[in-house]
Amino acid sequence: xxxxxxxxxxxxxxxxxxxxxFSYMFGISPSLKTITEEYPDRLSARMPEDLPLRFRGFLNNxxxxxxxxxxxxxxxxxxxxxxxxxxxxxxxxxxxxxxxIDHSRCMFCGLxxxxxxxxxLTHTRNYEGSVFDIESLIHSYGKxxxxxxxxxxxxxxxxxxxxxxxxxxxxxxxxxxxxLRRRSRSEDST
Amino acid sequence: MKQDSIPFTxxxxxxxxxxxFQLEIETDGETIHTGRPVVGFLxxxxxxxxxxxxxxxxxxxxDRVDYLSAIHCNYAYALAVESLAQIVVPRRxxxxxxxxxxxxxxxxxxxxxxxxxKSLGASAAQMYAIADREKINNLFEMLAxxxxxxxxxxxxxxxxxxxxxxxxxxxxxxxxFESKLEEYETLLTNNYLVRGRLKSIxxxxxxxxxxxxxxxxxxxxxxxxxxxxxxxxxxxxxxFSFEIPTSDSQDAFGRLLVRLSEMQQAIAILKQALDQxxxxxxxxxxxxxxxxxxxxxxxxxxxxxxxxxxxVMSSGEKYPARVKFRTPSFAALxxxxxxxxxxxxxxxxxxxxxxDISASEVDR
Amino acid sequence: xxxxxxxxxxxxAFLGSFFSPLTPAWLLMILATVFxxxxxxxxxxxxxxxxxxxxxxxxxxxxxxxxxxPYGLFQWLxxxxxxxxxxxxxxxxxxxxxxxxxxVIALAFVFCSIASVxxxxxxxxxxxxxxxxxxxxAIVFSNLTLFWTSxxxxxxxxVLSGYRLLVVMSSYVVPVGVALLSPVLVSGTANLRAIVNxxxxxxxxxxxxxxxxxxxxxxxxxxxxxxxxxxxPFDVASNESEFSAGxxxxxxxxxxxxxxxxxxxxxxxxxxxMVALFFGSYxxxxxxEFFGRGSNLVEFICFWSKVFGLxxxxxxxxxxxxxxxxxxxxxxxxxxxxxxxxVGVVLTAAFLVMGRSLK
Numbered sequence: 001x002x003x004x005x006x007x008x009x010x011x012x013x014x015x016x017x018x019x020x021x022f023s024y025m026f027g028i029s030p031s032l033k034t035i036t037e038e039y040p041d042r043l044s045a046r047m048p049e050d051l052p053l054r055f056r057g058f059l060n061n062x063x064x065x066x067x068x069x070x071x072x073x074x075x076x077x078x079x080x081x082x083x084x085x086x087x088x089x090x091x092x093x094x095x096x097x098x099x100x101i102d103h104s105r106c107m108f109c110g111l112x113x114x115x116x117x118x119x120x121l122t123h124t125r126n127y128e129g130s131v132f133d134i135e136s137l138i139h140s141y142g143k144x145x146x147x148x149x150x151x152x153x154x155x156x157x158x159x160x161x162x163x164x165x166x167x168x169x170x171x172x173x174x175x176x177x178x179x180l181r182r183r184s185r186s187e188d189s190t
Numbered sequence: 191m192k193q194d195s196i197p198f199t200x201x202x203x204x205x206x207x208x209x210x211f212q213l214e215i216e217t218d219g220e221t222i223h224t225g226r227p228v229v230g231f232l233x234x235x236x237x238x239x240x241x242x243x244x245x246x247x248x249x250x251x252x253d254r255v256d257y258l259s260a261i262h263c264n265y266a267y268a269l270a271v272e273s274l275a276q277i278v279v280p281r282r283x284x285x286x287x288x289x290x291x292x293x294x295x296x297x298x299x300x301x302x303x304x305x306x307x308k309s310l311g312a313s314a315a316q317m318y319a320i321a322d323r324e325k326i327n328n329l330f331e332m333l334a335x336x337x338x339x340x341x342x343x344x345x346x347x348x349x350x351x352x353x354x355x356x357x358x359x360x361x362x363x364x365x366x367f368e369s370k371l372e373e374y375e376t377l378l379t380n381n382y383l384v385r386g387r388l389k390s391i392x393x394x395x396x397x398x399x400x401x402x403x404x405x406x407x408x409x410x411x412x413x414x415x416x417x418x419x420x421x422x423x424x425x426x427x428x429x430f431s432f433e434i435p436t437s438d439s440q441d442a443f444g445r446l447l448v449r450l451s452e453m454q455q456a457i458a459i460l461k462q463a464l465d466q467x468x469x470x471x472x473x474x475x476x477x478x479x480x481x482x483x484x485x486x487x488x489x490x491x492x493x494x495x496x497x498x499x500x501x502v503m504s505s506g507e508k509y510p511a512r513v514k515f516r517t518p519s520f521a522a523l524x525x526x527x528x529x530x531x532x533x534x535x536x537x538x539x540x541x542x543x544x545x546d547i548s549a550s551e552v553d554r
Numbered sequence: 555x556x557x558x559x560x561x562x563x564x565x566x567a568f569l570g571s572f573f574s575p576l577t578p579a580w581l582l583m584i585l586a587t588v589f590x591x592x593x594x595x596x597x598x599x600x601x602x603x604x605x606x607x608x609x610x611x612x613x614x615x616x617x618x619x620x621x622x623x624p625y626g627l628f629q630w631l632x633x634x635x636x637x638x639x640x641x642x643x644x645x646x647x648x649x650x651x652x653x654x655x656x657x658v659i660a661l662a663f664v665f666c667s668i669a670s671v672x673x674x675x676x677x678x679x680x681x682x683x684x685x686x687x688x689x690x691x692a693i694v695f696s697n698l699t700l701f702w703t704s705x706x707x708x709x710x711x712x713v714l715s716g717y718r719l720l721v722v723m724s725s726y727v728v729p730v731g732v733a734l735l736s737p738v739l740v741s742g743t744a745n746l747r748a749i750v751n752x753x754x755x756x757x758x759x760x761x762x763x764x765x766x767x768x769x770x771x772x773x774x775x776x777x778x779x780x781x782x783x784x785x786x787p788f789d790v791a792s793n794e795s796e797f798s799a800g801x802x803x804x805x806x807x808x809x810x811x812x813x814x815x816x817x818x819x820x821x822x823x824x825x826x827x828m829v830a831l832f833f834g835s836y837x838x839x840x841x842x843e844f845f846g847r848g849s850n851l852v853e854f855i856c857f858w859s860k861v862f863g864l865x866x867x868x869x870x871x872x873x874x875x876x877x878x879x880x881x882x883x884x885x886x887x888x889x890x891x892x893x894x895x896x897v898g899v900v901l902t903a904a905f906l907v908m909g910r911s912l913k
Binding site: 006009010012013016017020021024031035051052053054055056075076077107108109110111114123 | 243244246247248249250251314318321324331332333334335336339341349350353366369370373376377380381382383
């Protein structure tokens with residue numbers, strides 16, 4: 001390159017670089033603004049509620065739906081799910097006594113959630129899990145070891161809860177028919 | 191050793207190295223006479239772990255072989271197992287795989303752009319590249335739930351179907367990114383200073399490249415137009431029209447140009463793929479306990495760094511008998527002694543950054 | 555001591571006019587130095603470091619410091635406190651005395667140079683007869699002492715960066731020297747205060763616009779001073795992203811703080827020199843009789859606004875351009891800056907011969 005071409009190119013480079021960074025300095029259009037999120041400032045940073053629904057955060061197991069099938073602990077590549085079951089209050093239903101997920105080993109791959117047949121194991125969007133004690137990262141969802149009577153009592157309570165939920169749903173539809181149904185049920189039982 | 195050479199051992203983090211590997215170089219103060227990489231610091235035994243993992247459960251580990259282009263690693267493994275077990279992937283799944291693979295390619299090239307800019311001291315371009323890559327991470331967060339190690343592919347398809355709103359966000363991103371590419375042209379390609387620093391350093395002769403097994407942008411910047419997506423098409427790449435950018439300059443600047451053009455081509459492929467997305471299943475049905483028949487298979491994809499290949503061998507069990515990864519950065523790092531001869535010390539960082547070496551791929 | 559105080563330190567004389575005539579000269583000198591230090595130097599360093607971080611954050615789409623005080627205005631305070639608490643690394647150096655002394659002497663030279671630059675009509679801490687030449691020599695010596703520091707250290711990378719410093723210094727002496735000739739020619743003296751006083755308040759009365767020669771010399775001086783002082787994007791010597799790691803990082807604690815302050819002080823010195831030589835430092839376009847003694851303050855503000863503009867430009871340049879390699883720097887000096895400087899001097903001389911004067 002000749003001397004003058006070099007000079008011209010250098011000056012053009014200077015001008016163009018300065019122009020580009022100038023437009024970022026004053027951030028006029030939205031695609032040029034600051035993108036830093038100042039966590040934990042709730043105004044500028046995204047909190048767990050702002051994350052997409054599919055975000056693979058900490059795991060949560062709804063133990064009322066869990067069937068104790070152990071598909072999740074079988075598929076886990078790191079063996080971080082520990083399950084212990086007992087025979088349940090009724091036939092063919094397992095009592096999930098121990099269901100521990102060790103979140104300090106979990107890699108949040110989502111294979112266990114994919115494979116759960118009852119969809120009781122789900123990802124929450126929570127990612128804030130700092131603790132002082134690493135054992136606190138073992139989250140227990142199990143119901144604990146129980147005697148036969150306690151299991152039956154629990155089963156009854158579940159049935160009652162379901163009935164109440166059903167009735168509430170119906171009540172929200174039509175108060176009159178709900179009342180009539182309730183009266184007919186009490187007549188049946190007496 | 192030359193007369194007044196001083197041996198140096200550069201440890202991790204010293205010269206804009208991407209990952210932990212040491213470099214032993216001999217220099218007389220301004221020019222480097224010889225160089226040798228020392229690897230193995232990131233060896234995690236992933237190939238051995240595969241021998242005790244169920245087939246489907248190994249997918250998160252393939253992410254971590256090269257976390258910068260995780261989808262491509264998943265892709266090669268899935269292709270290998272599917273060809274072993276003769277599984278047919280539904281058309282929609284193949285299309286989704288292409289979309290995420292090209293998005294990942296843009297993300298990986300942006301990160302490399304940031305590394306090259308950092309080694310040159312162009313901090314503005316570095317930060318803009320990282321900021322744009324964040325948008326891609328957000329897209330993946332929306333789709334797969336994770337930002338870096340997606341574990342998004344499954345044997346037989348993908349993990350989940352495309353979310354509502356993903357397609358619109360994707361189109362938005364493509365429009366935004368096309369205007370940003372022009373900015374990178376101003377800041378890097380047409381920049382007299384960047385050209386002055388990157389030209390004629392890190393020369394890779396095409397014959398040496400082919401003999402060393404190097405592929406990807408390094409090979410294409412040495413003049414050979416070889417891209418696995420055109421040479422041995424996989425997925426549905428044969429349905430799209432795109433070009434393979436090459437450069438005859440064989441130097442670090444040529445590699446920069448090739449990567450910028452590849453991002454442009456990736457945008458073109460993405461637009462076509464998003465427009466032509468077919469409907470259907472997103473994954474083939476696999477038996478609960480997956481035991482492919484005895485045999486072996488090999489599949490390779492064009493990852494942002496080159497040819498990424500996976501070899502699997504099955505002995506009819508729940509677990510693979512052997513999984514072997516053929517990684518492009520391993521070959522690229524082997525070029526280091528020849529590429530770094532008679533290079534000035536100030537140019538060591540840009541040369542290394544332009545080779546786009548991912549230490550996790552080298553060591554597995 | 556038998557000398558006229560107002561001759562060697564106009565600022566001390568100015569301060570002395572507020573106190574009784576019996577105060578001893580040395581007390582006034584100390585008072586003046588302290589005043590100058592906290593009134594000019596410290597704010598300068600603080601402001602430049604703040605601008606550096608905020609402007610780089612704006613360009614890079616980040617936020618920069620914003621927790622320590624509103625808009626991060628007190629970040630410098632927490633940095634100071636941090637440096638005091640850091641461990642003082644004592645590396646086994648070949649010449650420990652040189653390594654320890656180096657930063658201190660370099661900083662001393664730079665401070666003395668800043669003390670010679672007039673900030674307003676009475677705020678000159680030391681007014682030497684040929685102050686421009688003294689400052690030129692002081693900058694050379696401060697670079698040399700930095701070279702001692704790196705040469706005497708035990709890290710290979712630091713020794714290499716010291717050699718680079720020498721190379722840059724020797725190639726950029728010539729453009730700076732040549733560019734300094736223009737203001738000297740126009741004003742006929744090498745005394746900075748006199749050069750400033752020979753300019754006027756309006757832009758056409760500045761040396762920068764005294765014909766095309768002023769522009770050429772001004773640009774050459776600006777560019778060469780930036781490189782000479784080792785400011786990014788020209789910081790080949792104290793390069794952070796290369797393995798030589800530079801001079802600044804073999805120290806820690808307050809010694810490292812010296813070198814960081816040195817960088818900001820040299821930026822301030824370069825901008826001050828540019829403003830004094832080419833932009834009519836503190837001379838205001840309007841008459842200042844109305845203010846009386848307060849005219850110093852008005853001129854101070856005028857000076858600061860011009861320096862502030864140049865500092866902004868310097869910082870903006872730093873974060874927009876990639877770094878040079880040492881051979882590119884040297885070739886730029888000899889091939890572009892020296893010829894342009896010479897042309898500038900010739901044009902200035904031609905304009906003077908044609909009888910054009912400044913005011």
